[in-house]
Amino acid sequence: MSSSNTYKFSFLILIFVLVCCFFANISLGSVSFSIKEIFNALLGVSDNYIIQNYRLPKAFTAILVGSGLGISGLLMQTLFRNPLAGPFVLGISSGASLGVALVILGSGFFGGVFTTLLVSKWSIVIAASLGSFLVLLAVLIVSSKVRDTMAILIIGLMFGSITAAVVSVLSYFSSAEQLQQYIFWGFGSLGNLSWYELFIFSTIILVGVVLSIFSIKALNTLLLGENYAKSLGLNIKQSRLIIIVATSLLAGTITAFAGPIAFIGLAIPHITRQIFTTSNHKILLPAVLLLGAIVMLICDSIAQLPTSDYMLPINAITSLIGAPVVIWLLVRKRKMMF
Amino acid sequence: MKDYQKHSVLKTEQLSIGYQTKKDTIVIASNINIELNSGELSGLVGANGIGKSTLLCTLTNVQPSLNGNIYINKKPIEQYNNIDLAKALSLVLTESIASKNLSIFEIVALGRQPYTNWVGNLSETDISIINKSLNDTNLKDIKHKKCYELSDGQLQKVMIARALAQDTDLIILDEPTTHLDMYHKAYILKLLQKLAKDNNKTILFSSHEIDLAIQLCDKLVVMTENNVVSGAPSKLIERDTFDALFPKDFITFDKTTNSFKIIR
CATH class of the missing domain: 3.40.50.300 (P-loop containing nucleotide triphosphate hydrolases)
Structure with missing residues (x-):
């Protein structure tokens, strides 16, 4: 079939662009290296601390974050049949925010000894994971009692509101210093991970991606709507659970390690649908994976403002770059693919 | 006949x-x-x-x-599991389908879901059954059209073709x-x-x-x-x-x- 060939061609281009973006991302930064130096460092011929222990992990983090958020956004949009859904509709990021807020803003309540102990990087990662996990657990328990998938969406949004309110109360009682620290976490950051952390990070993302791949058939069936899916023999509750667990693994881990990164999860599936003009998840899933990684690498390259010593918050860049792209695509094609 | x-x-x-x-x-x-x-x-x-x-x-x-x-x-309906029931009984519902971005062929192909493997790959038997359903409903010539391009009458035919492809x-x-x-x-x-x-x-x-x-x-x-x-x-x-x-x-x-x- 000719259509599968055009897909293959598009995928080859995407992979090529991804490799280019990867090298561009590594070579750009506040310190500039020659191409030979970069290749030597990558191949392990010579030691280069900045590339090997800073830029390389950061590039991999960007790839994992972009792919993971893109996929979880795609899963949520299909499950809820809602183009506005993103990876965080189930309150995962608000749960993580609450966890982090409790650690950073709440450390004042726990007294002096804990303060330094609590506000380390791992404690923030653990707090964010715990927060998103608990909110997710609450959503899952409530959603096992409702039959309507749309109700889960609303329940997720409600949990988001509750946690946001708690964070507001906490911020009201916090010092300016603590608030600043919390806000900095909210900016998102890709560059903080060591190789060891990256290993744990990528393992969990891999599990999430594998679960998503096993959901491809269910996702395609869900395109017909839930009742048709049921009449085709799909076990709705089981598929729904797998999709939600995959999303929370992906989005929850990413929020824990890199902060609440906005926009990518919402936009990448839309951009992919516009490019590939299909709703078949066998095509969409790998395409979203590649495109998410590419966009995140580009955003990160811009965020580090090459040749300058400044670094912009990644969260601002993703929206600044991404939103106009989505608007442009929608206006140009005049037709929303969903 | x-x-x-x-x-x-x-x-x-x-x-x-x-x-x-x-x-x-x-x-x-x-x-x-x-x-x-x-x-x-x-x-x-x-x-x-x-x-x-x-x-x-x-x-x-x-x-x-x-x-x-x-x-x-002749078998009580409670004794069917999800997949077996899907192989015995297909439905055309009043609700419109969730995604209008699917082509006719893709929708009819989804009728083969109870028979396909874990990732939903279509075998040659599947493809020939899908093509037969498209023939029986006179949709063959427009099978690559997307759903949002179709009239209500055509859409109803597509859903019937999908039920046919389910081979029940x-x-x-x-x-x-x-x-x-x-x-x-x-x-x-x-x-x-x-x-x-x-x-x-x-x-x-x-x-x-x-x-x-x-x-x-x-x-x-x-x-x-x-x-x-x-x-x-x-x-x-x-x-x-x-x-x-x-x-x-x-x-x-x-x-x-x-x-x-x-x-x-």
Whole structure:
């Protein structure tokens, strides 16, 4: 079939662009290296601390974050049949925010000894994971009692509101210093991970991606709507659970390690649908994976403002770059693919 | 036209339908005994709110029955698991599909889901069955069109083709002729009649097109306030079943034309 060939061609281009973006991302930064130096460092011929222990992990983090958020956004949009859904509709990021807020803003309540102990990087990662996990657990328990998938969406949004309110109360009682620290976490950051952390990070993302791949058939069936899916023999509750667990693994881990990164999860599936003009998840899933990684690498390259010593918050860049792209695509094609 | 041995595909015994709540039981209809055979086109008619949808939901195992038995291919419906039921019974619903970005071929291909592997790859058998369904419904030439480009009539044909691709003995359609003009109503029902005969399918649809159903169906299931009766249209007319269908203040069934007339 000719259509599968055009897909293959598009995928080859995407992979090529991804490799280019990867090298561009590594070579750009506040310190500039020659191409030979970069290749030597990558191949392990010579030691280069900045590339090997800073830029390389950061590039991999960007790839994992972009792919993971893109996929979880795609899963949520299909499950809820809602183009506005993103990876965080189930309150995962608000749960993580609450966890982090409790650690950073709440450390004042726990007294002096804990303060330094609590506000380390791992404690923030653990707090964010715990927060998103608990909110997710609450959503899952409530959603096992409702039959309507749309109700889960609303329940997720409600949990988001509750946690946001708690964070507001906490911020009201916090010092300016603590608030600043919390806000900095909210900016998102890709560059903080060591190789060891990256290993744990990528393992969990891999599990999430594998679960998503096993959901491809269910996702395609869900395109017909839930009742048709049921009449085709799909076990709705089981598929729904797998999709939600995959999303929370992906989005929850990413929020824990890199902060609440906005926009990518919402936009990448839309951009992919516009490019590939299909709703078949066998095509969409790998395409979203590649495109998410590419966009995140580009955003990160811009965020580090090459040749300058400044670094912009990644969260601002993703929206600044991404939103106009989505608007442009929608206006140009005049037709929303969903 | 091929000759097939007729056999019972859908059978109910003393079936009661309705809703079970914590406090009490709401019976919508009871003592339903119908039997649909292979190669038969059957229509389900009744006034609004009489329980047609509830009956269809119960027959398709979407909601549990209150009492009695339902047999599909002589096997009780409770003994089917999800996949086996999907291989015995396919549906065309009134709701529109969630994604309009699918092509006709893709939608019909989704009918093969109960048979495909874990990732949903289509085998050559699958493809040939899909192509046959597209042929049978005259959709072959436009199979790469996307759903949002189609008219309501075409979309209904696509959903019927999808049900055909599911390769089940029994196809149940919930009001397949709503939103269609006179010509397409007749077209769809004529298509269903042809599919039942040529492919030896058992097709049951609910409809408000009683005139058309009387002309085309082998069997009618008529739901009235008091009972649910089924039989060949001519027999039902003889027995004045249609008079009980609606309140008698505005319309009445005219035996000479086999249609409802407004009382002047």
